[in-house]
Amino acid sequence: MQIGLYIHVPFCLNKCRYCDFVSYNYNPDDARVYLEALEREMMYYSAYLANLGFKVNTVFIGGGTPTVLETGLLAKLLISARSYFCWSEETEVTMEANPGTINKHKLRTIRELGVNRLSIGIQACQEKLLQTLGRVHDYQLALEGIYAAREAGFKNLNVDLIFGIPGQSLNQWRESLYKIENLQPEHLACYSLQLEEGTPLWVAVESGELDPVSEEMELEMYNEVINFLTARGYQHYEISNFAKPGFRCRHNLGYWHNYYYLGLGPAAHSHMNMERWYNIKDIKKYAVQTMKGSLPVAERHTLTKRDVMVETILMGLRLTSGLDLAGFYKRFGQKVTDVWPREINKLINRGLLELTSTNLKLTEKGLRLGNQAFVEFV
Ligand code: SF4
Structure with missing residues (x-):
């Protein structure tokens, strides 16, 4: 039986203002300790999956920002994961990347080590909106990231964009779509901004410092992306996802078909054999537990057929x-x-x-x- 593998890299250069994912400010020493703990978890689950007869058919390395790791650490992560879970050339291996943390050398290394799909979080093409979101990059860096990915040999690129950003106009959203479509990524994921309680952006909106986008405008922006991308040859195959023919994300399709997946790293979720579980969120506790030889599971639920x-x-x-x-x-x-x-x-x-x-x-x-x-x- 086939299964999707998710590997979480919980580090970022800086926390974005809308983010409530589990991620910590990057420092190479913490990252080294983390990768050792992660390797212990990989070791355990590679034997576990082999015993159950499961074979990994898609891999998604997300975060956080996996590409914040130095090239040597990224290489270590990929070599370990590949040896434990035996990818083949046909395995779809995606890595999330953030402009400002990638360069040609790093991208070429991960491409050579088996990553064949790169997902770049650009989110918006206007400096003001990127600042509102608290992104670490400007639009120029995002462009350079796309060019570097192509030069490194990536033929399957996803770009993430966000609409409904406080202060964003319909014309700015159109401009972002136009600029990104011009770069011809094979896949686009276009999400409406979720204002998560407690994040700095939520506080700014709640306090009246920033005006939220109205529901009507958000709907218009959603209609715009569907019309714009489908008119240009992208297939709208999931609420927020668009792909050129042959480039749907196989890993995410696994989630949408409710197939089995294994998640490694802090806060990662797993689903198999009528069970769901998720890992400890705190990276230090995760590492201690893993290095003790115990599973870093925070909670486990047995599922009913219903x-x-x-x-x-x-x-x-x-x-x-x-x-x-x-x-x-x-x-x-x-x-x-x-x-x-x-x-x-x-x-x-x-x-x-x-x-x-x-x-x-x-x-x-x-x-x-x-x-x-x-x-x-x-
Ligand atoms: S890059 Fe992604 S994970 Fe990291 S802080 Fe920004 S939104 Fe969160």
Whole structure:
């Protein structure tokens, strides 16, 4: 059986103002200690997966900012991971990168060590908006990062963009889309900004220092990205994700199909064999636990069949193709329309869901109001 592997690198140059991910300011000594602890966790799970007969078919190295690591440390991480989890040339191996932490030499090294998909967080093309977000880079550095990635041989690039940034106008959003599409990345992930409670950006909005973007404007920005990118040959295949034909992210598709995955590193989540668990968030406690030879698991939940069915429909509806009816029946021995008959009918009547002979999917209206549909199945 195949499984996706996620490896968390919890370091960044600086904390962005909207970020509530688990990440710490980078320092090479902490990173060395961390990589040793991570290697212990890899060692344990490589044997565990082999015993269960699981084979890693996609790898995603995220963070944090994996590329904040010095080239030598990145090489160590990749060599260890590859030897423990035996990637092949066909394995999709993605690494997240932040402009300002990459250069040609570093990118060439990771490319040679098996990373074949680079995901660059650019977020916006206007200096003012990048400052609002607290990014460590300007637009010029982002451009240089893309050029360096191409020179290093990356033929599969994703760019992350954010809309709904306080102070952002529809024209600025259009300009970002235009500039990035001109660079021809194979994939774009375009998210609306989530203002997470307690982050500096949330405080700035709550205190009135910054004006939030209205819901209507956010919807317009979302419509804009769908129209703009689909008119230029990108397939809109998930609520926030767009790909040129043949370049959908296989690792993330695993999440959306609710397949199994293993997460390594602090706060990383895993799902397999009717269980979900997540690791200790605190990096020091994670390292101590791992070096003691214990699993750094913070909490573990046994899942019921119903839990897995709910997760499968919630994740499946994120895809524009929707939930595969035959796949659901094969997996659970029940038709999705028998499990949630009233909810599905209600959402069809409200124009949010559509039932075809093969799939249950969000309508165009449903894509824009996904949360109103999801809540019915919880
Ligand atoms: S680069 Fe990503 S993980 Fe790091 S602080 Fe910014 S948003 Fe958070």
